[in-house]
Amino acid sequence: MATLKILQVCALDTTAETMLQPLLLALQNAGHEVGIACADTGAASKLAAQGFTMHDIPIERKIDWTSNWKTIRSIVQILKDEQYDAVHVHTPVAAALGRVAAKRAGTKHIVYTAHGFYFHEKMGRVTYQLTYSVEKWLARFATDYLLLQSQEDYELANRKRFKNTTRLMHLGNGIDLTRFYPRPRQTTGPFTFLFIGRIVEEKGILELLTAFEQVVSVQPDVRLMIAGEMMESERDQTTKHTFRKRIREIPNIDYLGFVEDVPELLHQVDAFVLPSHREGVPRSIIEAMATAKPVIATNIRGCREEVVDGKTGYLVEVQDETQLARRMLELVEQPDVASEMGRAGFERAMKHFNEADVIKRQLNLFSNL
Template sequence: MASLRILQVCALDTTAETMLQPLLLALRDAGHDVGIACADTGASDKLAAQGFTMHDIPIERKIDWTSNWKTIRSIVHILKTGRYDAVHVHTPVAAALGRVAAKRAGTKHIVYTAHGFYFHEKMGRVTYQLTYSVEKWLARFATDYLLLQSGEDYELANRKRFKATKRLMHLGNGIDLTRFYPQARQGNEAFTFLFIGRIVEEKGVLELLNAFENVVSQEPDVRLIIAGEMMESERDQTTKHRFLERLREIPNIEYRGFVEDVPRLLQQVDAFVLPSHREGVPRSIIEAMATAKPVIATNIRGCREEVIDGTTGYLVDVHDETQLAARMTDLVNNPDQATEMGRAGFERAMKHFNEADVIKRQLDLFSTM
């Protein structure tokens, strides 16, 4: 296999550290020279210490033509001076700008992993059509290989001819299954739910607080742990202020901020809940399933590919706080059923969501270049 110089492009160094690191290490260990272009928010030094060439680029996580053009020029300069053979892009805005830059730089291979197409079924018709058209245009004219984590995204891209089928791959998603394992909770602790995610509106965290307020009014001992960052770089700064207000109003909620040891945290709870408005194929659900926790999630792309309604947990409608509260109460009142759902989720995670398989598919692709 020929060694390649591969530039990975994403919005933030924290994304590279938390989401892409297993792939980055596998590419490095396979003999490829890996660079990373992203905004430096504090994790770049740790990545550089692992042998990756870091490129700090200015990047807005929204459409801003002046800023976006600066980002494109920066990536073009990196690609040309670094003599990169391939660029592999991630996250919506960074992926779009990185592909435009790669075409301008004449980069030989352009790979895009869609962790979840930005357009989705809950968008308004005009916004959906606009973002759909941009994604399709970029796939056709500025992408050599399109990798889809979501099976639904793959079927759509194939059906709508985003690329020739041989240039599409259903990549899937997975976790390191050796890090997560079932472990029974000790003692008679109160039933505890866990949410892990960014404190932003699209993660459904405000609906979760409202639903939990309903639950705890009926079941006073139930607890909720929330783990996730409130980053200054987020476009949505409004939700965190309302979130902090609601924390003071609702009992039995513990906010832990960013948590590094997710496996240990999952051992401390009984069920996982993720009421997102939009997802790709969320790792947090897989991690909960691998720890044999029942999962309540919204009936959207990605989540419904992971959670089997009524078998490994429950699917609820987006924004439906009443339905969410009812399903949370169902788990509290039926602990044996919750345990059985957790076991079924564990078996599903072991069978379908192994990170090693996902990484191998990508290594195999790069080996053909």
């Protein structure tokens, strides 16, 4: 097997640490030399201590031509100075800029993992067509291998000829199943829901608060735990102000901020809820399923690939607060059904969402470049 010098490009070091680290370590253990280009927000030193070469570059998580062009030039310089054999890009804006830079630098292999195409069915027609066209153009002219976590994205990319089928891969998504396992709740108490995600509008957090307000008006003891950061690097800086106000108005909500031990947190709750407007293939749902929790999620790409409606949980329509509240109440009022859904979710997670399989597919690709 030939070993490569691979540059991983993503927006933030926290993304590399929390989402990409298992792949990075597997590549390193296979003999590849791994560098990471991203913005340093505090996690870069920990990644450097693991032997990864860190390149601190500012990456705006939105379209800003002046800043974006500076990022492209920085990545081009890194690629030329360090003579990387391959570039592997992640996250929408960083992936676009990284591929343009790799093409300009003449990098031999350009690999893009689409954790979820940025365009989705809930967008307006003009915005959808614009982002769709950009993704398709970059896939055709600035990508050698396109890896899709979502089955729906894979089928679309294949049908619309983003790349030749031999250059497309349905990658899937998964978690370390040895860390997540079912366990009875360690504390007795009222039925408790859990949300894990960024505190931004597109995660559906404001609809969740309104729905929970309806739930607690019927079942006064039910609780909601919320884990997630309010990061200064987010494009959405307004939702957090509404969020702070609303959680003071609604009873029985525990806001935990960032939580490191997610398995332990899941063992403290009865069900998981994620009413996102847009997702790739969310790991948080897989983690909840692997701990045998029923899941309520929105009927969107990614979520509907994980949750089987009526069997492992429920799918609700985006921004439908009334339907969300009704499904939450059904779980509260039918704990036996909730437990049965949790067990079915556990079996599905064990069968379809093993991180080791996802990593193996990527290792095989890089070994054959």
